[in-house]
Amino acid sequence: xxxxxxxxxxxxxxxxxxxxxxxxxxxxxxxxxxxxxxxxxxxxxxxxxxxxxxxxxx
Amino acid sequence: xxxxxxxxxxxxxxxxxxxxxxxxxxxxxxxxxxxxxxxxxxxxxxxxxxxxxxxxxxxxxxxxxxxxxxxxxxxxxxxxxxxxxxxxxxxxxxxxxxxxxxxxxxxxxxxxxxxxxxxxxxxxxxxxxxxxxxxxxxxxxxxxxxxxxxxxxxxxxxxxxxxxxxxxxxxxxxxxxxxxxxxxxxxxxxxxxxxxxxxxxxxxxxxxxxxxxxxxxxxxxxxxxxxxxxxxxxxxxxxxxxxxxxxxxxxxxxxxxxxxxxxxxxxxxxxxxxxxxxxxxxxxxxxxxxxxxxxxxxxxxxxxxxxxxxxxxxxxxxxxxxxxxxxxxxxxxxxxxxxxxxxxxxxxxxxxxxxxxxxxxxxxxxxxxxxxxxxxxxxxxxxxxxxxxxxxxxxxxxxxxxxxxxxxxx
Numbered sequence: 001x002x003x004x005x006x007x008x009x010x011x012x013x014x015x016x017x018x019x020x021x022x023x024x025x026x027x028x029x030x031x032x033x034x035x036x037x038x039x040x041x042x043x044x045x046x047x048x049x050x051x052x053x054x055x056x057x058x
Numbered sequence: 059x060x061x062x063x064x065x066x067x068x069x070x071x072x073x074x075x076x077x078x079x080x081x082x083x084x085x086x087x088x089x090x091x092x093x094x095x096x097x098x099x100x101x102x103x104x105x106x107x108x109x110x111x112x113x114x115x116x117x118x119x120x121x122x123x124x125x126x127x128x129x130x131x132x133x134x135x136x137x138x139x140x141x142x143x144x145x146x147x148x149x150x151x152x153x154x155x156x157x158x159x160x161x162x163x164x165x166x167x168x169x170x171x172x173x174x175x176x177x178x179x180x181x182x183x184x185x186x187x188x189x190x191x192x193x194x195x196x197x198x199x200x201x202x203x204x205x206x207x208x209x210x211x212x213x214x215x216x217x218x219x220x221x222x223x224x225x226x227x228x229x230x231x232x233x234x235x236x237x238x239x240x241x242x243x244x245x246x247x248x249x250x251x252x253x254x255x256x257x258x259x260x261x262x263x264x265x266x267x268x269x270x271x272x273x274x275x276x277x278x279x280x281x282x283x284x285x286x287x288x289x290x291x292x293x294x295x296x297x298x299x300x301x302x303x304x305x306x307x308x309x310x311x312x313x314x315x316x317x318x319x320x321x322x323x324x325x326x327x328x329x330x331x332x333x334x335x336x337x338x339x340x341x342x343x344x345x346x347x348x349x350x351x352x353x354x355x356x357x358x359x360x361x362x363x364x365x366x367x368x369x370x371x372x373x374x375x376x377x378x379x380x381x382x383x384x385x386x387x388x389x390x391x392x393x394x395x396x397x398x399x400x401x402x403x404x405x406x407x408x409x410x411x412x413x414x415x416x417x418x419x420x421x422x423x424x425x426x427x428x429x430x431x432x433x434x435x436x437x438x439x440x441x442x443x444x445x446x447x448x449x450x451x452x453x454x455x456x457x458x459x460x461x462x463x464x465x466x467x468x
Contacts, residue, residue: 010116010120014117021119043125048122050122
């Protein structure tokens with residue numbers, strides 16, 4: 001089975017909103033499948049922790 | 059020897075195209091100078107990207123992954139610099155997703171920022187609606203500001219650079235054909251009004267929501283009074299219920315591709331704007347289309363307060379509009395405000411000499427200005443001459459590519 005990468009995860013997250021939500025809610029679950037480095041995993045976990053309501057004043 | 063560079067441009071604005079347009083103009087300039095450019099952009103800007111620029115888009119729901127998208131881009135595109143298009147929308151994006159500027163700074167590249175508002179001159183507090191205030195998080199220790207002219211002051215040496223769109227030539231035949239397509243008959247006058255997504259947003263401020271809905275009604279009343287040959291062409295994400303008010307002379311179009319939009323703008327007799335910083339204004343100037351900007355400096359919680367601020371007793375129409383639109387708050391960027399915030403950059407700025415600014419409640423001046431700009435050919439020529447003087451001043455500034463290269467050399 002070809003090894004998937006973080007790039008594949010990003011492409012799928014862009015296409016599939018539900019998948020993006022799943023990754024943000026439990027990034028560890030996707031570490032092996034997408035060969036995520038500890039740094040990448042930390043970045044995703046950090047992003048999930050910091051999510052705040054969208055700023056409206058743009 | 060001239061060394062060519064690679065630049066990664068970030069266009070993270072999500073509710074308007076103006077900021078990304080500035081990035082595209084800068085990127086065009088850099089490409090013309092021999093450099094390579096790649097865009098990483100929120101997909102709301104997709105309409106602006108043609109095959110001219112390599113780009114990667116990401117949607118809102120994938121925005122929390124931004125640091126990974128950035129790493130991915132930098133892996134395949136070894137950029138010498140990062141360019142924020144623009145500074146403000148990038149800081150908003152970072153704030154929304156709890157990101158720290160270190161996400162950018164840690165990449166070890168010079169960080170240029172298109173500083174649309176000139177943060178050295180304005181306050182970090184933006185006036186919003188009636189009494190709201192938004193404090194902007196700035197990164198002065200990290201960014202090299204690039205100051206786009208228009209609409210900032212043409213001050214060489216402070217990172218001010220010329221950013222003028224290319225003038226598209228539209229033949230008389232195409233112009234007439236386009237006007238017919240959009241519902242404007244021969245001999246009529248066409249006034250263009252453009253809105254962005256953020257001007258239709260459901261803001262928390264009730265006064266903001268009311269003003270967002272009511273200003274188009276007032277403008278339609280002014281245009282209807284200017285004559286039954288005056289048509290309003292509106293380009294924006296949603297139509298306004300103005301057909302009856304304009305007796306069928308209101309024509310709505312959704313957002314257009316840049317080429318189609320330029321052809322439409324070139325076919326208009328007047329650009330009417332309620333956003334003094336709109337990038338469309340510069341496009342109009344380059345196309346010799348007169349520009350009328352509507353602003354409001356009156357704060358009024360009651361009809362009495364509003365009446366006291368009027369230069370003349372109001373018409374029945376204006377009085378009726380006021381009753382439905384209170385409270386009033388000052389704005390230079392309708393419907394948000396930004397009136398106090400933008401005052402320092404508009405003071406002594408030759409940009410304002412190249413357009414007409416009219417107060418929203420000044421009926422007499424509004425009617426006179428509309429009549430002049432639409433029907434008086436001598437006045438229109440004089441207006442376009444002022445635009446030309448201003449544009450010549452802008453053309454004497456360094457290009458964006460020259461400013462970026464100077465920044466890289468330091």
